[in-house]
Amino acid sequence: MTIKIIFFTLLLITWILPVVLKTKRSVHMLQLNSYRNERYGKWISQNRPKVFPSLEGLYIVPIVLALLVDSPAVVLGSGGLIFLGIYLYFRNSQQTEKKKLVYTQRVQRLLGTTYIMYGLTAAGAIIAGAYLNLLTALIILILAAVLPYYIIMFANTINRPIEARISQGFVNDAKRLLKASPELKVIGITGSFGKTSVKHFVHAVLSSKYNVLMTPESYNTKLGVTRTINEQLKPYHDIFIAEMGAKQVGDIKEICDIVDHQYGILTAVGEQHLDTFKTLDNIKKTKHEIVETLPEDSGVAILNKDDKNIMSYTPQNPCRKVYYGVEREDVDLHASNIAFSSKGMTFTVTTASGETERFLTRLLGKHNVYNILAALAIGLEMGLKLKDMARAVKQMDPVPHRLELKRSTGNITIIDDSFNSNPVGSKMAVDVLGRMEGYRMLITPGMIELGDKEFDINKEWARYSADKCDFIILVGKKQTLPLQEGLKEAGYPENQFYVASDLQDALRKMHEVAQANTVVLLENDLPDTFNE
Amino acid sequence: MKTRVAVIFGGVSVEHEVSVISALQAIQNMNKDKYDIIPLYISKERVWYTGEELLDIENYKNVTSLLQKAQKVVLTRDDEGRVVVQKEPRPRFGKSTLHEVDVAFPIIHGTFGEDGVLQGYLELLNLPYVGCDVLSSSTGMDKVIMKNVYRDSGLPILDYLWFYSTQWADDPMAWTEKVKETLDFPVIVKPANLGSSVGISKAENSEELEEAVDLASKFATKIVVEKMVQNMTEVNCSVVGDYEHVEASVCEQVLGSDEFLSYEDKYAGSGSKDSGASKGMEATNRIIPAEIGDDKTKEVQELAKKSFQLLGCSGVSRIDFMIDKDTDNVYINEINTIPGSLSFYLWEPAGKPYKQLLDELIQLALKRERDRSRLMFSIDSNLFSLQKGGGSKGSKTK
Numbered sequence: 001m002t003i004k005i006i007f008f009t010l011l012l013i014t015w016i017l018p019v020v021l022k023t024k025r026s027v028h029m030l031q032l033n034s035y036r037n038e039r040y041g042k043w044i045s046q047n048r049p050k051v052f053p054s055l056e057g058l059y060i061v062p063i064v065l066a067l068l069v070d071s072p073a074v075v076l077g078s079g080g081l082i083f084l085g086i087y088l089y090f091r092n093s094q095q096t097e098k099k100k101l102v103y104t105q106r107v108q109r110l111l112g113t114t115y116i117m118y119g120l121t122a123a124g125a126i127i128a129g130a131y132l133n134l135l136t137a138l139i140i141l142i143l144a145a146v147l148p149y150y151i152i153m154f155a156n157t158i159n160r161p162i163e164a165r166i167s168q169g170f171v172n173d174a175k176r177l178l179k180a181s182p183e184l185k186v187i188g189i190t191g192s193f194g195k196t197s198v199k200h201f202v203h204a205v206l207s208s209k210y211n212v213l214m215t216p217e218s219y220n221t222k223l224g225v226t227r228t229i230n231e232q233l234k235p236y237h238d239i240f241i242a243e244m245g246a247k248q249v250g251d252i253k254e255i256c257d258i259v260d261h262q263y264g265i266l267t268a269v270g271e272q273h274l275d276t277f278k279t280l281d282n283i284k285k286t287k288h289e290i291v292e293t294l295p296e297d298s299g300v301a302i303l304n305k306d307d308k309n310i311m312s313y314t315p316q317n318p319c320r321k322v323y324y325g326v327e328r329e330d331v332d333l334h335a336s337n338i339a340f341s342s343k344g345m346t347f348t349v350t351t352a353s354g355e356t357e358r359f360l361t362r363l364l365g366k367h368n369v370y371n372i373l374a375a376l377a378i379g380l381e382m383g384l385k386l387k388d389m390a391r392a393v394k395q396m397d398p399v400p401h402r403l404e405l406k407r408s409t410g411n412i413t414i415i416d417d418s419f420n421s422n423p424v425g426s427k428m429a430v431d432v433l434g435r436m437e438g439y440r441m442l443i444t445p446g447m448i449e450l451g452d453k454e455f456d457i458n459k460e461w462a463r464y465s466a467d468k469c470d471f472i473i474l475v476g477k478k479q480t481l482p483l484q485e486g487l488k489e490a491g492y493p494e495n496q497f498y499v500a501s502d503l504q505d506a507l508r509k510m511h512e513v514a515q516a517n518t519v520v521l522l523e524n525d526l527p528d529t530f531n532e
Numbered sequence: 533m534k535t536r537v538a539v540i541f542g543g544v545s546v547e548h549e550v551s552v553i554s555a556l557q558a559i560q561n562m563n564k565d566k567y568d569i570i571p572l573y574i575s576k577e578r579v580w581y582t583g584e585e586l587l588d589i590e591n592y593k594n595v596t597s598l599l600q601k602a603q604k605v606v607l608t609r610d611d612e613g614r615v616v617v618q619k620e621p622r623p624r625f626g627k628s629t630l631h632e633v634d635v636a637f638p639i640i641h642g643t644f645g646e647d648g649v650l651q652g653y654l655e656l657l658n659l660p661y662v663g664c665d666v667l668s669s670s671t672g673m674d675k676v677i678m679k680n681v682y683r684d685s686g687l688p689i690l691d692y693l694w695f696y697s698t699q700w701a702d703d704p705m706a707w708t709e710k711v712k713e714t715l716d717f718p719v720i721v722k723p724a725n726l727g728s729s730v731g732i733s734k735a736e737n738s739e740e741l742e743e744a745v746d747l748a749s750k751f752a753t754k755i756v757v758e759k760m761v762q763n764m765t766e767v768n769c770s771v772v773g774d775y776e777h778v779e780a781s782v783c784e785q786v787l788g789s790d791e792f793l794s795y796e797d798k799y800a801g802s803g804s805k806d807s808g809a810s811k812g813m814e815a816t817n818r819i820i821p822a823e824i825g826d827d828k829t830k831e832v833q834e835l836a837k838k839s840f841q842l843l844g845c846s847g848v849s850r851i852d853f854m855i856d857k858d859t860d861n862v863y864i865n866e867i868n869t870i871p872g873s874l875s876f877y878l879w880e881p882a883g884k885p886y887k888q889l890l891d892e893l894i895q896l897a898l899k900r901e902r903d904r905s906r907l908m909f910s911i912d913s914n915l916f917s918l919q920k921g922g923g924s925k926g927s928k929t930k
Binding site for chain 1: 634
């Protein structure tokens with residue numbers, strides 16, 4: 001009897017190890033999927049081998065032994081060894097994480113709920129072991145060790161009402177703070193791409209004259225915007241710039257309702273997050289929420305007239321609209337004569353009233369002309385002159401990882417565009433690469449989250465890129481199949497590309513093939529969820 | 533929401549009392565619709581206090597009882613990086629934080645307040661503050677460094693020499709000879725780092741020089757001896773702005789004596805007791821605008837703006853000039869980076885009410901903060917850290 005208790009205790013201790021490890025990983029994936037069960041569930045269904053590694057098949061051993069052998073020591077001992085073995089294996093095979101799990105208070109609450117559930121499971125197993133039989137106890141423990149991904153999903157559901165109440169509290173605080181600053185002007189920025197850049201550019205242009213607060217990097221959700229207001233808004237701020245991201249219909253409106261913006265910038269509408277939006281029309285409608293929620297009398301919408309997806313939608317809101325463009329000339333703010341040099345890009349801007357100014361910037365790509373136009377439009381609204389803004393534009397830094405030109409060691413110049421992941425942006429990036437002097441290299445794992453069209457878009461992009469690069473490194477063997485096919489169709493020479501297993505491997509290869517004066521475009525670099 | 537401005541005054545300086553007057557004047561004139569004012573008084577013993585009772589000049593007649601009533605505090609950063617005024621000692625129970633602070637407004641003249649020391653502390657707290665930064669404050673405070681900078685840029689200053697008081701003590705004869713040779717009597721002897729007229733005296737001969745150096749040595753280890761202009765007009769001009777944009781006020785002509793103002797002349801004024809102290813600078817014997825003619829006024833204003841920007845000043849400063857009546861030459865005497873009464877009396881005749889002046893000063897503090905945060909923008913890069921792991925060595929195996 002005492003032997004049984006000792007072995008049972010050992011079993012429970014070893015059981016905790018793989019459970020904690022797997023729980024941590026599942027929480028991490030839930031976090032990467034924005035705590036949304038439907039997206040997390042989808043990830044689970046696409047990543048079965050991670051959720052149920054084949055090694056866990058070993059759990060059958062103690063169960064079989066329990067049926068065949070009548071020795072608690074053998075059964076419990078083998079179970080313990082297998083728990084320990086699986087734990088050690090997975091601990092050592094842990095990959096380096098690009099975006100680590102952040103132990104937010106929300107994660108802590110989630111873990112709290114989860115461990116209470118595991119506590120109950122352990123108690124159940126002890127009771128089963130004492131009053132029923134070892135087999136039942138063993139099955140309870142093994143199931144609990146196999147299923148953390150689902151248990152986390154369940155815990156997330158349990159915590160949802162609490163989380164909703166907590167986040168509503170933050171939202172109310174933010175609304176109160178905004179109400180206490182009646183002079184504050186709020187600018188909302190959204191779009192399928194370009195919004196982060198536009199945010200930085202608007203900030204750069206306006207802060208020559210005003211005290212400006214903007215949402216920091218990747219704080220573009222309801223909670224992110226709320227946190228920025230609560231933690232960073234000062235009484236002396238004249239202007240608040242809120243970047244608004246959307247993955248589902250209604251996302252933008254939700255943020256707009258909190259911040260009560262008077263200026264709305266819509267940069268572009270494209271086929272991003274089609275997997276959650278389903279249709280392009282849904283995307284158009286969602287992005288236009290930033291216009292529809294503007295005050296009808298005093299609101300100003302700033303829109304890209306060259307974007308067909310923006311122009312094919314007619315907003316209900318009669319508020320004033322300011323258009324900018326490069327192709328279309330019937331706009332309030334027009335850019336022309338775009339030229340590239342080793343120092344960057346130059347272009348001329350003309351306003352509807354005839355004011356004109358030549359701009360120089362270290363930023364690359366035609367899309368940045370659009371982004372700057374959007375910022376200039378806001379600047380004009382706030383009483384700045386084109387001339388005043390030219391200096392701010394000249395001093396603008398590239399946004400990190402967004403076509404950011406950086407000099408690496410030795411011969412290599414890197415164009416870091418690793419935070420990009422959309423068809424239009426990726427095309428523009430290889431265009432920029434194609435216009436550079438020197439040995440041109442592309443490193444990419446391809447694009448994701450494009451729904452049904454993902455394969456075709458990637459293939460097409462690879463074909464498009466083929467004649468713009470002297471060497472191509474694809475990151476991920478399975479992930480880049482469409483790219484490989486596209487290159488094959490374009491007749492790209494096989495000795496000029498390499499399929500790397502991961503980013504580390506790709507960078508190693510980059511150094512190996514680099515020549516004097518090499519320009520490397522690093523396009524799209526994906527979080528761990530999509531490592532393959 | 534109002535911007536919370538901590539006005540810091542008092543301080544460890546011979547101009548402690550003047551600072552109290554200047555600060556209370558400023559507080560009275562600040563726009564209360566826009567700003568919440570938190571008075572922060574630094575006692576001569578370097579203890580910080582806050583409280584309503586610090587706002588009444590009458591209470592300072594009995595400082596001991598005033599400080600018993602006021603709350604001891606520290607200016608510090610809380611867990612979330614906000615700058616707060618915290619009770620000291622920290623109470624074991626209950627709230628220890630009294631106020632959050634958005635901007636600091638130092639109104640301390642002289643040592644530890646106008647010389648960059650306080651500014652350095654505010655920098656460490658990462659709190660925007662009104663006025664000159666560390667470098668311009670300290671350069672403006674040290675008469676030797678200031679003169680060197682101006683001389684190197686070709687701005688007019690009077691001939692001078694300087695020594696440490698210990699150097700003087702080692703060989704007063706030699707220094708006296710040197711003064712005679714290079715400057716000739718009469719001369720003015722000053723401590724290098726005091727803002728007011730304290731410790732300054734005139735010397736007509738060797739004996740007076742010795743006395744004057746002894747007096748100055750009580751206030752500083754660094755002594756400046758300067759050629760004296762015998763027949764001069766003393767003119768002051770204030771400048772507001774920063775490295776990008778400046779404007780000059782009207783000029784004032786300082787009267788009262790043919791040499792220089794004594795401490796009492798300058799600050800206490802000659803008026804009766806009830807109006808004297810709180811009126812401060814206003815009460816001194818002066819002519820505004822200075823009666824020196826349009827051309828000289830313009831010359832002085834241009835020099836004032838240049839000397840302000842050359843040191844990289846910000847906020848409001850007052851630059852003091854001497855005009856040699858015999859030669860008509862203008863010389864920069866000194867710069868006050870936190871001038872008495874913030875020179876508001878020179879701005880009101882220039883069409884800038886005190887309230888507006890204070891508002892501009894606070895906005896300049898925020899502007900400097902913006903300029904700086906722009907410089908810091910985007911340094912991080914995780915790409916290169918990845919590269920190390922990826923093996924830049926790998927490329928050498930080729």
